[in-house]
Amino acid sequence: MAELDEILARYTHPQTGSLHGAAFVAVDRNGKDIYRGVAGRKYVDLTSTEKLTLDTVTWIASQSKLVTSVSVLIAVEKGLIGLDDDVRKVVPLLENIQVITGFEDGEGEPGPGVGKPILEDPNGPITLRQLVTHTSGFCYDAWNPLLQKYSVWAGRKENMFSGTIEGQLHPLIFQPGTSWSYGPGLDWAGKVIESLTGITFDEFQQQNIWGPLGAKSTTFFPAKRGLTQKDIMELGRRSENSPPQDLVPGTSPWPFDCRDSLGGAGLFSTANDYCRLLAALVSGGGPILSAASLDELCRPQVGVASDADMRRFVTSDSNAHSKGWLWTTDPENHWQDYMEVRQCLCGLVNSEDVVDAEGKHRRRRKGTVNWDGLPNLLWFVDRESGVAATFFTQIMPMDDVAARKVCTELEEALYRIVNEETKV
Template sequence: MAKFTHEAIFEAAYQAGEIPGVALVAADATGKFRYEKSFGKTAHGEPFLTDSVVWMASCTKLMTSVAALQQVQRGHIGLDEDVGKVLPEVAALKVLKDFDAEGKPIFEDRKEPVTVRNLLSHASGLTMELFSPKLQQLQKFTGPPANPPKDIVTELSLPLVFQPGKGWQYGSSLDWAGKLVERISRQSLEDYMKANIWDPLNMRHITFAPDSRPETKERKLGMTQRDEDGKLHPTTEGYLYQYGDRKDAYGGAAGWGSAESYLNLLQSLCANDGRVLSKELVDEMFKPQLGPEGKETVNNRLQADESTRRLIANTFDTTHLVGDHGLGGFIGLKDVVGRRKAGTMAWGGLPNLIWWIDRKSGLCGALFSNLIPTADAKITEMMMQFELSIYEQYEEFKKRESI
């Protein structure tokens, strides 16, 4: 049996109380190499298994990207077509340019339409207060909403923070992309993804409503929190966006699921097997999509504080990294020694989930945790060890296969 060097490292870290339970998965493009293993328990004492269900947060975005690209594939909308014909609420938004001396907002009209390509690469100008100082300043001027918003249109119809295609800003773009899919398909995002992504790929434990299905409800795990002193303890707080009170399925961050199920999507895209998306559109997903302004913004963020670097780049080598964004995740444009090749796409989810797809090496995988705060330094360190071990054993696997 192959010896995976990361396993002893993970077990020791768990026993030392340095990490809570995690699930690790990986697969190659052929489907012959597949790795699934879990370690430990949550701080609530629940075993963390590869089919345990956790809040996936922004891991949802990759599924929504595929769903939106399916609309392009079927001819319902063009990749560079104005989404305003389906999302008139987006078409009505202006760009927040600046504030005058008295703090009054200055708006300008859009010069270009918001397109599907813009939405999937975070180049639309759409975002939310959480990620934008400009929108935070605007809210100070306008005041908070009288009632907490419960749906995408009410909550996220906020001014753009730059002209479409002229920047990069994480935020609400994929939530709007999910709404686009619902309106074109005339189905809920749950029903649409189940029929067009989850069932075709046997992703049994993925949903927007985990309590609505016995197979996901019984697998749900509690959240672990790391305090400032590094200690881990159970918590029911800190689920920043549980979405249980929302009327919509938010395609940007409301999904729940297991590492085991999610790997099936990663593997399908890595293999470019055409099962949920055409080969041409998968190729397009993995192309750098940003204009010069957006690329400059992303790479400037990579030189920010360590937490921001981990959040955007997860386990890419940020010392030498040049990055861009595809139609589904962040793309590293340089090789990482012993691990990810140039062109690898990756992203993650707030409770310290990380995934990657390296089509050049033919390898993909993920770490699923359920730990806050996000961008945990220890989890990032452990993920690097996991990847080094997987790439090493995959090379050995290929040698054995070639004999």
């Protein structure tokens, strides 16, 4: 374990490191620790003496999506809804949702006097499966010029970072089931569960996931637990082309005290809590999910065209990170796509093993599922190897070079341990 300790210590060294704090936890299919470590500070300030711990509450952003996907399958197991049921019949806010195809004035800048948006009705249902796999037509408004123009035209006051469901309410950008776009579908999946159960999505997760797992620090509402902003791991921000050590305190884009339980990005958790969920998944699903539902969670879900749109997103210059792609430490710091991935219900799933030049297993095996979180968090579950892990930090902007390098080093060192123990 000394190699993993050294990696964390090196990247969080107060004078020469590039992260103020980081945690890494890995467990096996028997629920036993392979590694559990943390290094660095809770705050960016070099003079701070408060150390980061495995129980420090942290905004986990899109690592919330895995928890929401698990929640959806729990609701399906309970017989509350089917994956292919039309959610517009469940959530009144979605009854009149439409698809935007353009504006009457073409591509002009939004503003007073511009033409109206061109809208059409969906050609078919909007299903729970589509919401979870990003094929419903929803797209994050901050990342789509057409939705940005629509927001100005409609006078929208809320957006994807408002902490409200209204921030996720806007037209679809394509007909449901015909393409792929990263967006707030999982926020709406949480609203579906709220409508079906009559309780908040936070309460549903406490009753069906965190409670059974004995995880006590994970919630959408840390303020209601008596926490303050100072209790949360501080976000560090790095300027473009700045030295690795040039880190300054940053402001989180997510409101600490938000109004709604938003399943796409709203959870606050700890490394210890989150790995309780990963341990349940890598061990077969118990006590929260059946083996059949776990198989459904991890299998490829969408068609060839939608998968192609997904791969264009995750391999773009701004998103070519650990969502299935390996950081190579060549002189020009290029990303190298080293494996085929598909969209599953909880993120991406490998279509092949990740092997080294000699054909030996180095990292994730075929069938591994993974995703990450905006401030450079990461999780994966490799059921074939019987290993699951999560990396916690708080660094912006997304796809920070140092964070991706440390994730790669940690994972490679972890698999040297796993492969040695299993003689793979």
